[in-house]
Amino acid sequence: MLLGFRTKLKLNNRQKTIMTKHAGYSRWVFNWGLKAWSMTYQEGLKPTANKLKKFYTNYVKPHYTWQSQLSSRVYQYAFVDLDNAFKGFFNLKGTGYPKFKKKGMNDSFSLDNCGKWIPLGSTRIKLPFIGFVSTYEALPDCQVKKVTISKVGEDWFISFAYEQERQIPEKKTAIVGVDLGIKTLATLSNGEVFPNLKPYRKAAKKLSRMHRNLSRKVKGSNNRHKQRIKLASQHQKVANLRRDYLHKITSYLAKNFSNIVIEDLNVKGMLANRKLAKAISELGFYEFRRQLEYKCRLYGSKLTIVERWFPSSKTCSSCGLIKTDLSLSERIYRCKCGLEMDRDLNAAKVLANQAVGYTVLACGQSAADGSE
Ligand SMILES: [Zn+2]
Incomplete structure (x- = not known):
């Protein structure tokens, strides 16, 4: 049984910036493709998403160095999106002629692992190119070929389709x-x-030691600030250990x-x-x-x-x-x-x-x- 899953991502500012850049990349490529499609069509040619992608890969992408710093999977999927948008139009699915994407409107992008599986599960997962991200809710234990990241309001979401192995x-x-x-x-x-987990007990012990250390540091001092940051990351570590074990x-x-x-x-x-x-x-x-x-x-x-x-x-x-x-x-x-x-x-x-x-x-x- 194929099921869909969508949940909110727990991102820090650095990760939010990465997501924004990739969504921007996806939008940029989609809009380029749409414009190119219209122009080539007006010149009497028969454009397809695949032909445009080839042209883009060979002659356009190399001019934009910022794109080489982002996942190349994103622009591949932007052309898939474009293809689907035109299929919807040609098949008279009521979607109308594809429209240009606007910043802040349905910002999204898709990623895959170049054909390999992406293992999911628990509340911490490793995305291709992006690295580790966390979710508030645990993901089902599964593996997928593709994930989509999208923005709604100020929040980022991850969604994917997965095969559920129903236990008899x-x-x-x-x-x-x-x-x-x-x-x-x-x-x-x-x-x-x-x-009860030993590493968890060890980490928890360290945490309480760090708490004591912090209280000894002078208020407002640089050292106290540094200790604070260390403490926060230890907190995170303890919480992750516990959650993973409970899962x-x-x-x-x-x-x-x-x-x-x-x-x-x-x-x-x-x-x-x-x-x-x-x-x-x-x-x-x-x-x-x-x-x-x-x-x-x-x-x-x-x-x-x-x-x-x-x-x-x-x-x-x-x-x-x-x-x-x-x-x-x-x-x-x-x-x-x-x-x-x-x-x-x-x-x-x-x-x-x-x-x-x-x-x-x-x-x-x-x-x-x-x-x-
Ligand atoms: Zn008895």
């Missing part, structure tokens, strides 16, 4: 409970664990399980414990849930969210008995029935047991139309 639900393992924690980021009811986990879950059960994350107790609440928000649990929601929609999985008052960590996954005296420091869950299990694993299994009978708050195929 029958192939997925049916149900998984996911317990989110601090020591172990995610524990699955089948025993798989996603530990790995949420993609894995959405692709491999047909029903994923998590706890509502405003969990009881966490609110009472401010330190714990802070740690949890830093680990990006809200981001985790957001990603999981849209990926479940994408891969046709069901996301079950167990209500916040449910005592998942205190319940025995085997006999259902609820312990009233379980402290946070107890890592092993022990029950009268003989069950002895890692505390997080037990909680994940308890969540998996809740897959049936609980309200589905957010998912692609909700409980109501869970015919699949």
Whole structure:
């Protein structure tokens, strides 16, 4: 199934300038082509976009050195645009005779990787010629031959068409409970664990050290300014590491399980414990849930969210008995029935047991139309 995707780019000023230059390049070439087409036609010739492109490549482009500093793919696609514009006109598609492009009106350009694939996914991607750019929303894991960059208002967008590999639900393992924690980021009811990332912990440590350094620097000083910039980039680094890791986990879950059960994350107790609440928000649990929601929609999985008052960590996954005296420091869950299990694993299994009978708050195929 071929799907379209379009999302906003997160660009710095340098990148915005590069995009503006390329959009300008594309417009310039399109307008040149349109003018040349009209002139040659009036002289009794039969212009085509391809003939004009050849002429342009050999006799026009070499005169404009600024164009050699930009991606040559852009002007190739400007001629494709011109071709399409005339096809629309000749086929009487109601588009009329092609018009000159104006600056600030539908600014856009297209890029490809000279026939090679462009891998996409997560919120950071490498575009041919342009280099790394970020998006606010994660892109689907896919590869494409061509992307289009366009400007709407003051914002830049990326769009592309991609082939979606739809997972067949029958192939997925049916149900998984996911317990989110601090020591172990995610524990699955089948025993798989996603530990908290070491590089992330290292980077986060460095970040807090840099925070302390900054507070020691004299206000308004050059050194403080320099430290500020360093701090900002470290912040970015930590955030990227975390996001990428969360994407790995949420993609894995959405692709491999047909029903994923998590706890509502405003969990009881966490609110009472401010330190714990802070740690949890830093680990990006809200981001985790957001990603999981849209990926479940994408891969046709069901996301079950167990209500916040449910005592998942205190319940025995085997006999259902609820312990009233379980402290946070107890890592092993022990029950009268003989069950002895890692505390997080037990909680994940308890969540998996809740897959049936609980309200589905957010998912692609909700409980109501869970015919699949
Ligand atoms: Zn038990």
